[in-house]
Amino acid sequence: MSLLIVNAKIIPRPADPAVDALLIRDGRIRELGPSATLRARAPEATPLDAAGRYLCPGFQDAHFHFLQFARGLGRPWLDDCATRDDFRDAVAAAVARHVGEAPIILEGWDETGWSTPERPTRADLDAISGERPIIARRVCGHVGVVNRAGLALLRERWNGPGIDEDTGWLDEGPVVVLDNLLPPDRIEALEALERAGAVCHRLGITTATDYPHPNEVPLWPELVPHLPLRVTVWIRHPANERHVAALPRTDRFRSCGIKIFSDGAIGGRTAALRTPYADRAGGTGQLVYEPERLRAMVRAEHDRGRSLAIHAIGDRAIEEVIGAYEALGEDLTGRGHRIEHFELAADDHLARVRELGVIASVQPNFLRWANDGGLYESALGAARRDGMNRFGSILRGGGRICFGSDGMPAGPRLGIRLAATREPAAERIDDETGIRLYTEAAADATPGAPCRGRLAPGEIADLVLMEDLPSRSEREDVDVTILDGRVVWSREPATNARRG
Ligand SMILES: [Zn+2]
Structure with a gap:
């Protein structure tokens, strides 16, 4: 043909x-x-x-949570809520609409634009239903809130920190792995893939990424024959060797390496900073691992010949991740190692990443939070906000970046537009460069990418x-x-x- x-x-x-x-x-x-x-x-x-x-x-989204995005499409979304009352009304409507006993998972609230930008609490949800588990996840994917029944359900499945019984607030661990704590069955997953395929095709995405939790990995061999586009996965540390070995290798699917988190996110004030958040006295976020532990993990995976994608948003986390890569003591060009997000990088970080040969996997779509009075300014202050996501500086300095959306929201055209029109103007990326970063550069940052994003x-x-x-x-x-x-x-x- x-x-x-x-x-x-x-x-x-x-x-x-x-x-x-x-x-x-x-x-x-x-x-x-x-x-x-x-x-x-x-x-x-x-x-x-x-x-x-x-x-x-075709666009390649180098940082995406494809299965989570796919499942999210079937869930009620709260991104239209402009006030806390809207939030309560939308949750109540969703509970009324979804008859039955199953937990209701809602996605995408963002209180930063509300008239009183306060996190909703368990009391808001208990007033709607105490018996049926309700879990609402914030747009950042690192923060959530649950009702009484939701708390009981999560307590059965999550032993770690991150659940506050009184407020119903969830931070990091239980929110980040929520989809894994409540995994899909095969039918739900296949239906979700079909829905997500249609959305991705409309946005021009032909290769997406996923970061499966180790417990989700065994599901993938069954999904691969039904993928509506190419998917490349980085498995969250620690990977189960037997499950990784069982993953197929096809033109639609590749396993690229290992994903490690080093800090949280700015929305939840959990990204690890050198100096405190502008709006929370004394708080500097949190590192996920002690520096020594992170270095040992990086060393072990590197020595196994694996590529690493390490999440680091705050300057303190970026420092630790660069330090762990530097401790490997070799030129990493061609090894496929990345830093995911790389948002609050300092001048010396830009130079050191270039020296190392590590790729910054950045999210132009996040620039939606860089507006005046927006999330980044209120969390970090205007000066730090202007020094974030310095795509222009990185490229001018000879560093390597690739574009992805992190699903916040998905949409390469949106990300390229935000990067081309942003402030400060010195950090702008023109359309054609943006297209390259969302195609060829994304493929180059994906070890074994089946499609190389080139017209040849x-x-x-x-x-x-x-x-x-x-x-x-x-x-x-x-x-x-x-x-x-x-x-x-x-x-x-x-x-x-x-x-x-
Ligand atoms: Zn992500």
Whole structure:
């Protein structure tokens, strides 16, 4: 089966400006060239007239929680709530709508925009129902709140810290692994994958990432034959060797390495800082591991030949992670080691990461919290806010970054737009660079990535067509998404005049 895309503005721009067409055969890119040349060469191919639209590799979201995102799509969302009353009303409506006894899990509240930005408590939920477990997770995924029955349920399944009986507040551990404490069965997981596939195709995502908890890993071999897009996984430390060995290796699925958390998140004030949060006297967040322990873990996984993706948001956590990588005492270029988020990095951190050959896996989508009066400013103050997520500085200094969304929210076009229009202007990334960071650079930061995110003969044909560059429109969906050489999403009906 052949598909010929003609009249396209190709990104990255080909050296020869006459090149505006791309021929696909059997799921792979065969040739790029001028439209007339390729038309004559492949008369049998189905034509797809791009009509001057942009053609680029399919987006690869280098930091995503695909299964959690997929399950979340089937849950009630609280991101529209503008006040605590809205929150209570939305939870009550969801409980009324979902008849039965099963726990109700709600996602995405964000009190930072509320008129009184206070965390909801157990009392808010107990007033709705004390008997049916209700668990509401904050948008950051690191903080939550439960009612009385929810507390009892979590107490059965979680022995660690992070549950406050009085307030019903959940911090870190039990929230981060919530989906694992309440795992899906096979049917729920397959339905979730189908829903998530449709959303990803619409956003132009052809490769997503997942960070499975060790207990979720045995579920993946059953899911792999049904994946609606490519998924690459980093398994949370400590991985079970037998389960890792049983993971399949296909064009749709790869296991890349190990994920370690070194701190929390800014929303929950758990990211580990060198100087206190602006709005909480004395609080500097928390490191997940003592520095010595982190170094030992990094050393052990590195010596096993594994790549590492280490979550570090605050400057104190970033310091510890860089220190652990430096303690390996070698050039890490080509080893696939990453630091996830790398948000509050200091000047010397930028230089040391470049020296090490470690990749910063950053989230332009988080810039939604960098607005005046927004979360980052209230948590850290304006000066520190302006020194975060310095994508422009990292690239100018010769460092390596890749883009991902962390699902907050998913959407490469949104992230590229935020990076292209942000303040301070010196840290902006133009559209074409942003596209590279969400395609080729994301693949390069993913050891064993089946699709390399490049438009060249022999490469897997994962592509998107867009009318505008991301910074020029508010649209988050793309016009056409092609996966393995087949159209999986088209904004217009397939019979539209644009298609031959
Ligand atoms: Zn994450």
